[in-house]
Amino acid sequence: xxxxxxxxxxxxxxxxxxxxxxxxxxxxxxxxxxxxxxxxxxxxxxxxxxxxxxxxxxxxxxxxxxxxxxxxxxxxxxxxxxxxxxxxxxxxxxxxxxxxxxxxxxxxxxxxxxxxxxxxxxxxxxxxxxxxxxxxxxxxxxxxxxxxxxxxxxxxxxxxxxxxxxxxxxxxxxxxxxxxxxxxxxxxxxxxxxxxxxxxxxxxxxxxxxxxxxxxxxxxxxxxxxxxxxxxxxxxxxxxxxxxxxxxxxxxxxxxxxxxxxxxxxxxxxxxxxxxxxxxxxxxxxxxxxxxxxxxxxxxxxxxxxxxxxxxxxxxxxxxxxxxxxxxxxxxxxxxxxxxxxxxxxxxxxxx
Numbered sequence: 001x002x003x004x005x006x007x008x009x010x011x012x013x014x015x016x017x018x019x020x021x022x023x024x025x026x027x028x029x030x031x032x033x034x035x036x037x038x039x040x041x042x043x044x045x046x047x048x049x050x051x052x053x054x055x056x057x058x059x060x061x062x063x064x065x066x067x068x069x070x071x072x073x074x075x076x077x078x079x080x081x082x083x084x085x086x087x088x089x090x091x092x093x094x095x096x097x098x099x100x101x102x103x104x105x106x107x108x109x110x111x112x113x114x115x116x117x118x119x120x121x122x123x124x125x126x127x128x129x130x131x132x133x134x135x136x137x138x139x140x141x142x143x144x145x146x147x148x149x150x151x152x153x154x155x156x157x158x159x160x161x162x163x164x165x166x167x168x169x170x171x172x173x174x175x176x177x178x179x180x181x182x183x184x185x186x187x188x189x190x191x192x193x194x195x196x197x198x199x200x201x202x203x204x205x206x207x208x209x210x211x212x213x214x215x216x217x218x219x220x221x222x223x224x225x226x227x228x229x230x231x232x233x234x235x236x237x238x239x240x241x242x243x244x245x246x247x248x249x250x251x252x253x254x255x256x257x258x259x260x261x262x263x264x265x266x267x268x269x270x271x272x273x274x275x276x277x278x279x280x281x282x283x284x285x286x287x288x289x290x291x292x293x294x295x296x297x298x299x300x301x302x303x304x305x306x307x308x309x310x311x312x313x314x315x316x317x318x319x320x321x322x323x324x325x326x327x328x329x330x331x332x333x334x335x336x337x338x339x340x341x342x343x344x345x346x347x348x349x350x351x352x
Contacts, residue, residue, distance in 0.1 A: 013078030013099035018198035033063035100127035106136035177204035272300035
């Protein structure tokens with residue numbers, strides 16, 4: 001059992017982060033924020049796929065102002081505005097109704113500007129994420145810490161938190177990201193030993209669908225296993241819905257979130273007696289929206305097939321001439337191979 005570190009509990013829109021709250025999944029729109037129609041469509045797609053928090057880029061005045069339209073159309077979706085360089089866009093986003101903002105110590109500007117952001121956030125009950133990235137550390141930190149990026153990341157975050165909390169504001173969460181998995185793990189571990197602010201986990205600029213998934217699952221997964229983390233984002237150069245799907249699978253695999261439909265399927269080999277790849281992919285695609293917590297085995301031969309199918313709630317094991325349908329450990333039907341997908345979907349729909 002994973003024992004999570006108990007961090008401060010804060011409220012972001014209609015959800016809570018930290019403390020005993022469930023770990024939240026975050027993703028970010030890749031539409032132009034000013035394109036209100038497209039961005040609302042993508043926010044809906046992300047939210048319906050299981051995303052708890054949606055971040056949007058607020059890089060222009062029109063982008064910041066668009067947040068009011070998102071909140072009017074989708075009041076239940078927590079919206080975070082991503083701010084870089086111009087502190088005025090943070091204040092504008094807050095006034096437009098953002099539930100949270102992300103600021104980057106490496107480019108947001110002077111202490112005076114940060115204090116103005118903090119005042120606006122305090123007045124409106126908005127969460128601030130201090131988001132430190134290895135690729136955008138402040139110049140003074142780069143000069144001071146040189147190649148010791150972990151120390152630079154952790155100390156930069158600490159300095160900003162000290163400055164912000166000196167104003168009496170503590171509605172904060174923190175991220176300490178690197179594109180290097182081991183640097184990210186070390187930075188989060190070291191920070192977690194010193195502070196109890198909620199942590200947003202991620203491997204920044206992780207990469208494409210496959211490489212980015214591997215790096216993210218390793219980095220975020222190890223930290224979650226150690227009990228560190230309150231929100232997560234899997235950063236991929238792909239449709240952001242994939243980010244949500246990977247995050248959900250990661251959390252369910254670690255027992256940190258409702259499992260949903262857990263598909264066990266063999267990797268296929270010369271013994272395989274059916275088109276397992278096609279059937280498993282189509283089953284996952286068509287069954288993904290069903291709200292059931294169930295294990296389904298789709299197995300291709302007589303070696304491990306019957307055992308895995310018997311241990312699952314629902315299972316198929318292919319033989320040379322036919323397939324066997326298992327339900328709760330028992331063989332209930334012999335099937336034609338052509339009927340396997342439709343029968344699995346039918347049994348799944350009626351499973352209780």
